[in-house]
Structures are given as structure tokens and as C-alpha cells.
Amino acid sequence: xxxxxxxxxxxxxxxxxxxxxxxxxxxxxxxxxxxxxxxxxxxxxxxxxxxxxxxxxxxxxxxxxxxxxxxxxxxxxxxxxxxxxxxxxxxxxxxxxxxxxxxxxxxxxxxxxxxxxxxxxxxxxxxxxxxxxxxxxxxxxxxxxxxxxxxxxxxxxxxxxxxxxxxxxxxxxxxxxxxxxxxxxxxxxxxxxxxxxxxxxxxxxxxxxxxxxxxxxxxxxxxxxxxxxxxxxxxxxxxxxxxxxxxxxxxxxx
Numbered sequence: 415x416x417x418x419x420x421x422x423x424x425x426x427x428x429x430x431x432x433x434x435x436x437x438x439x440x441x442x443x444x445x446x447x448x449x450x451x452x453x454x455x456x457x458x459x460x461x462x463x464x465x466x467x468x469x470x471x472x473x474x475x476x477x478x479x480x481x482x483x484x485x486x487x488x489x490x491x492x493x494x495x496x497x498x499x500x501x502x503x504x505x506x507x508x509x510x511x512x513x514x515x516x517x518x519x520x521x522x523x524x525x526x527x528x529x530x531x532x533x534x535x536x537x538x539x540x541x542x543x544x545x546x547x548x549x550x551x552x553x554x555x556x557x558x559x560x561x562x563x564x565x566x567x568x569x570x571x572x573x574x575x576x577x578x579x580x581x582x583x584x585x586x587x588x589x590x591x592x593x594x595x596x597x598x599x600x601x602x603x604x605x606x607x608x609x610x611x612x613x614x615x616x617x618x619x620x621x622x623x624x625x626x627x628x629x630x631x632x633x634x635x636x637x638x639x640x641x642x643x644x645x646x647x648x649x650x651x652x653x654x655x656x657x658x659x660x661x662x663x664x665x666x667x668x
Contacts, residue, residue, distance in 0.1 A: 429515050436522060440529045467507055 437446045445451055465471075504511040522529070536542070 429512075429519065432519060436519065436526075439526055441533060445533070463503075467503075 434446075461474075501511055503509075504514075
């Protein structure tokens with residue numbers, strides 16, 4: 415079943431009514447009616463919309479604290495507020511909210527099996543829609559911390575003392591010691607994370623190099639087996655020869 419296959423329904427049923435059979439097809443009655451789950455997914459989609467529009471993440475916490483410090487509102491009125499505010503957001507971003515909704519409903523009808531599988535793998539009791547590596551953000555922060563220490567360590571090496579005699583810069587004799595002291599204070603977890611990052615980059619570069627070597631070998635083999643153009647070369651052979659030339663040129667430019 416797809417929404418596009420039932421175009422007359424768009425004239426007799428609201429978008430909300432037409433979402434109901436999709437919801438039941440994906441999640442069943444119990445999860446479809448789970449208010450906490452529906453709230454999680456609503457919040458997730460709002461965040462994704464804001465992210466796609468370039469909204470700064472650092473404004474979210476203050477707004478969250480502001481809202482939860484106020485009296486609880488009426489759900490029906492708040493839904494109205496969400497719809498009006500979404501319409502205003504779409505106007506500001508040049509979006510058609512109704513058309514976007516229809517397009518998305520048609521799209522997600524083609525993803526029922528995938529959504530069911532994702533729901534089945536969802537962590538029990540979690541607000542997250544799927545398993546997520548909570549160490550990912552910490553790892554990225556550790557890399558930044560280590561990089562900041564190394565950058566700071568480079569600064570003292572550029573210090574000068576007085577005017578450079580005979581045009582030769584006079585280095586601060588303490589610069590090296592200061593730089594080494596800064597490096598030594600890099601937190602162990604940050605240092606280890608940066609080292610691991612460097613090893614991953616080396617491994618990735620090695621894989622890319624191996625792939626290029628393989629392409630070059632394939633190009634050389636292709637060329638060696640080809641007849642010259644004047645000897646009745648087919649269009650497919652000519653195409654393969656062009657691919658081979660491109661691979662050779664790529665390797666030659668590195």
C-alpha cells in the first residue's frame with residue numbers, strides 16, 4: 415500500500431487520518447499509541463529540521479530550561495502553536511509544509527520493512543531511535559583537546575628576544591622547555607585518542623594507495639590486451655582504453 419496509490423483519499427481524509435494506517439503497519443497498535451515514544455520521535459524530527467536549517471545547537475538547552483520553568487500548557491492549544499509556528503518557519507525558509515508532508519508520507523510507505531527492523535533493534539526504554547555510540551562525542555572532544563595542546567606547544571618556538579642581530583632571529587632559550595612542558599601536560603586519554611586517530615588516518619591512506627595500485631595494474635593489463643585503434647578496435651575496447659588512460663594519468667600526477 416502506498417499513499418500515492420490512493421490519491422482520492424487526499425480529497426476525503428486529512429493527512430493525520432492517512433498517517434494512522436502507516437503508523438499501525440510499522441509499529442502496531444501498542445507502540446503507535448505510546449505517548450512517550452511519540453514524543454521522542456516528535457522531538458527527534460524537530461531537532462533534525464532545525465539542524466537542516468542551520469540552527470545553532472547551543473541555543474537548545476536555554477530554551478529547554480525556559481519552557482520547563484513555566485506552567486504546563488493545554489495540549490490542544492500547544493498543538494495549534496506547533497502548527498502555526500511550523501507554518502511561519504516554512505515561510506521563512508521557503509518551504510511548503512503541506513506538500514512536504516504529502517511527499518514524506520509517500521516516501522515512508524516505501525520504508526515500512528526498514529522502519530520495522532529499526533524499531534526491533536531499538537534499545538529498550540531508550541529515547542534514542544537506535545543504538546548509538548555515546549563515546550563518539552567524547553572521542554571527538556579528546557581529539558580536539560590533544561590538538562589544542564599541540565598547537566599551544568608550537569607557540570613558544572616562535573618567541574623572539576630583542577632585535578634579531580644581523581637579521582638572524584634570536585630564539586628564546588626557554589622556548590623548547592616551555593613547549594615540552596605543554597606537551598607533557600596533554601591528558602592521557604586525549605593523547606591516546608589523537609594517536610588512534612593518526613593510526614586510522616594512516617590505515618585509510620594505505621587502503622587508498624592499495625586501491626590506486628590495483629586500478630593501475632588493471633589499467634596496464636587492459637592496455638596490454640587491446641588491439642590498436644587501426645586494427646579494428648571495438649567501441650567497448652576503446653572505452654576500456656580510455657579508462658586505463660585515466661587511471662595512468664591519475665597515478666602519474668601523484
